Amino acid sequence: MTTPETASRAHIIAQALPYMQRYDDKTVVVKYGGHAMGDADLGQAFARDITLLRQSGVHPVVVHGGGPQIGKMLQRLNIVSEFKGGLRVTDKATVEVVEMVLAGSINKEIVQLINAEGGRAVGLCGKDGNLITARKLTRTLVDPDSNIESVVDLGFVGEPATVDPTVLKLVLKEDIIPVVAPVAPGEDGETYNINADTCAGAIAGSLGAKRLLFLTDVPGVLDKEGNLIKQLTVARARELMADGTISGGMIPKVETCIEALDRGVEGVVILNGKVPHAVLLELFTDGGAGTLIRP
Numbered sequence: 001m002t003t004p005e006t007a008s009r010a011h012i013i014a015q016a017l018p019y020m021q022r023y024d025d026k027t028v029v030v031k032y033g034g035h036a037m038g039d040a041d042l043g044q045a046f047a048r049d050i051t052l053l054r055q056s057g058v059h060p061v062v063v064h065g066g067g068p069q070i071g072k073m074l075q076r077l078n079i080v081s082e083f084k085g086g087l088r089v090t091d092k093a094t095v096e097v098v099e100m101v102l103a104g105s106i107n108k109e110i111v112q113l114i115n116a117e118g119g120r121a122v123g124l125c126g127k128d129g130n131l132i133t134a135r136k137l138t139r140t141l142v143d144p145d146s147n148i149e150s151v152v153d154l155g156f157v158g159e160p161a162t163v164d165p166t167v168l169k170l171v172l173k174e175d176i177i178p179v180v181a182p183v184a185p186g187e188d189g190e191t192y193n194i195n196a197d198t199c200a201g202a203i204a205g206s207l208g209a210k211r212l213l214f215l216t217d218v219p220g221v222l223d224k225e226g227n228l229i230k231q232l233t234v235a236r237a238r239e240l241m242a243d244g245t246i247s248g249g250m251i252p253k254v255e256t257c258i259e260a261l262d263r264g265v266e267g268v269v270i271l272n273g274k275v276p277h278a279v280l281l282e283l284f285t286d287g288g289a290g291t292l293i294r295p
């Protein structure tokens, strides 16, 4: 017998059809932030969403972070760590831990979760198949009190210098879901720590992705009063970064969104990965959540 509840479920599934058609055969890059991880049920819901995307004809690519998890491991090892301009200052000992946590444990956990949902995922980092090479990143930071600019050396922090998506395309062609850790070799043979948001943006650009989603631990970009900004133009985003409304880890996210739009990615959204099935809600329902950044 059809009850109002089953009818409403059927309605939700039927509502997904035009969205499934819109994303059919398209690449969607999902950046899974370290703050959105940690809860077993949420992790499973995320893996199920990614598997369901593939099942419905989308080509998902997961790029993950793991900042808090790196922080915990560094603490256990008594290695002091600090962030400047949203990026972790990374010395030799730190980059070893970064690689171990990102390309080792977190990467394989996500692969295992997706595979447990019946998907087929494979873990990669920038080193695999020459996917990414890194160039050392230096940052100019402005002291908000004195307004004085200074160049800071972040150690083994890199930005993508080259991205060769061949290995990703091969994997995607076989209906396998790539899960990418943001660690890459530099020309100097060293290993570099790349901010996961920056890495996701570069990968989305190289694949000409239709959508780039950032799953984090806040509903999106918030204004000074803490209210969600549903749509943000590039110009307004720059203003909010300049006046300090957007700070910390939100800076590389928003900067990446702007660059990804420049590179031709059609839509970039920052949303709350702590909401179960955030990916499905964003892509396959009318109730898209989060902040959409547009040119």
Ligand SMILES: Nc1ncnc2c1ncn2[C@@H]1O[C@H](COP(=O)(O)OP(=O)(O)O)[C@@H](O)[C@H]1O
Pocket (backbone or CB within 6 Å): 032, 033, 034, 035, 036, 065, 066, 067, 068, 215, 216, 217, 218, 220, 221, 222, 223, 245, 246, 247, 248, 249, 250, 251
């Ligand atoms: N204007 C803002 N709106 C929302 N979050 C902001 C803003 N400015 C700074 N943030 C911070 O950015 C964080 C998200 O970035 P980050 O910690 O790097 O997350 P992730 O691990 O998901 O990449 C939020 O938890 C929040 O503390």
Ligand SMILES: CC(=O)N[C@@H](CCC(=O)OP(=O)(O)O)C(=O)O
Pocket (backbone or CB within 6 Å): 032, 033, 034, 035, 064, 065, 066, 067, 068, 070, 086, 087, 088, 098, 157, 158, 182, 193, 194, 195, 196, 197, 249
């Ligand atoms: C250079 C730099 O800051 N790298 C990040 C890489 C992980 C990351 O970006 O993780 P989230 O997405 O969870 O923040 C770090 O060391 O924390």
